[in-house]
Amino acid sequence: MLLAVDIGNSSIDIGVFAEDDSLIMKSKISTDRAKSADEYAVLFQGIFLLNGVDTKNITGSILSSVVPPITIAVSSAIRSLFGIRTLEVGPGIKTGLNIKIDSQTELGADIVANAVSALGSDDGPLMIIDFGTATTLTVIDAKNTLTGVIIAPGVRVSLDALSMQASELPDVSIAMPKRLIGKNSRESMNSGVLNGHALMMDGFFRKISDELLTDDLHVIATGGLADTILPLCETSIRYVPDLTLEGLRILYYKNIFK
Numbered sequence: 437m438l439l440a441v442d443i444g445n446s447s448i449d450i451g452v453f454a455e456d457d458s459l460i461m462k463s464k465i466s467t468d469r470a471k472s473a474d475e476y477a478v479l480f481q482g483i484f485l486l487n488g489v490d491t492k493n494i495t496g497s498i499l500s501s502v503v504p505p506i507t508i509a510v511s512s513a514i515r516s517l518f519g520i521r522t523l524e525v526g527p528g529i530k531t532g533l534n535i536k537i538d539s540q541t542e543l544g545a546d547i548v549a550n551a552v553s554a555l556g557s558d559d560g561p562l563m564i565i566d567f568g569t570a571t572t573l574t575v576i577d578a579k580n581t582l583t584g585v586i587i588a589p590g591v592r593v594s595l596d597a598l599s600m601q602a603s604e605l606p607d608v609s610i611a612m613p614k615r616l617i618g619k620n621s622r623e624s625m626n627s628g629v630l631n632g633h634a635l636m637m638d639g640f641f642r643k644i645s646d647e648l649l650t651d652d653l654h655v656i657a658t659g660g661l662a663d664t665i666l667p668l669c670e671t672s673i674r675y676v677p678d679l680t681l682e683g684l685r686i687l688y689y690k691n692i693f694k
Contacts, residue, residue: 437493439518440684441510442546443467443501445569446592447660448510450480451681452489459678461487464660469505473512480513494518498688500525500545500680523688525549530691534581543585547574549683551582553676554656556686561650565637565673566680567659569593573640577648586640591661594629612664634668641671 437460442449445467452461463483471479484491497514499522501507511522523529525545533551537543546566551574554564562576570593573586589597591610599607608625616631618624637655645653655671658679666673676682 437489437495438685438688439494439497439514440681440688441497441499441514441522442549442680442684443499443503443506443510444546445503448506449681450483451678451684452484452487452494453681453685457685459681461489462678462681463487467503467506469503471506471509473509473516476510476513477516480517491517494520496520496688496692497522498525498684499523500549500684502544502546523691525684525687529687531687532690534579536581536583537585543582544572546680547572547585549680549687550574550658551576551683552686552690553679553683555580556682558654558656561648561653563641563644563653563655564679565655565657565659565662567591567633567657567661567665571633571636571659573637573644575644575648578650588636591629591633591665594632595625598625598629610661610664612667630665631668633665634670637665637673638670 438453440451448465448467450463451459454460497520514522525548527541531548531552550564550566554562560576560580561578564574566572569590571588571590575583577583595608598605606621608622611626613623613627613630616627618627655673657666657673657675662675666675
């Protein structure tokens with residue numbers, strides 16, 4: 437079995453793939469920069485036990501991370517649990533992607549995994565949205581070239597910024613707005629951020645379609661808040677919740693057998 441781990445700024449996604457490439461376990465934990473390798477090992481072991489995963493069958497591991505301080509701790513935890521070295525998505529890894537940006541070292545490991553996964557099932561032109569701490573839009577043209585990325589503040593970051601910077605606005609939990617025009621501060625903030633995000637996606641869809649000179653731009657979305665934002669969008673967007681983990685699986689086998 438293959439263990440795939442995606443370390444994000446807010447959470448860590450953990451997936452286990454069977455030999456037939458099916459995802460047999462998925463879990464999410466909070467990202468904690470203060471945890472040691474031993475603490476992550478205990479946490480991972482408890483998750484596997486809870487989900488009935490026989491850890492003796494895990495023979496491979498791959499990791500993507502946008503939080504370098506945690507990468508070493510999680511890699512060490514995996515090594516202590518399974519006695520295996522973890523393949524890390526980064527410079528030197530074989531991706532099969534044609535990337536045309538100024539500096540490939542600036543491209544996040546999760547963005548790489550998402551692009552590999554999306555191109556495993558679709559051809560360009562593509563717009564890949566990841567609703568995370570930051571909302572990212574990765575653009576792939578008709579020649580399957582990754583031409584660039586758009587980065588915007590995520591939903592939670594936007595709401596937190598409003599609460600922190602506007603003294604009379606409250607801390608707000610993310611909730612689907614009941615109406616477009618809010619009747620109180622919480623409704624108004626959720627409508628502004630959630631509907632604003634949806635309108636931003638629709639707007640970028642039109643702008644990117646124009647820039648790529650296409651009327652056949654396909655859109656794929658992933659990330660923890662995708663299922664909240666997508667119902668508010670007018671654009672047809674395919675939701676793939678396990679896009680990043682699936683990309684990690686593909687990357688592992690591209691490199692282990694290269």
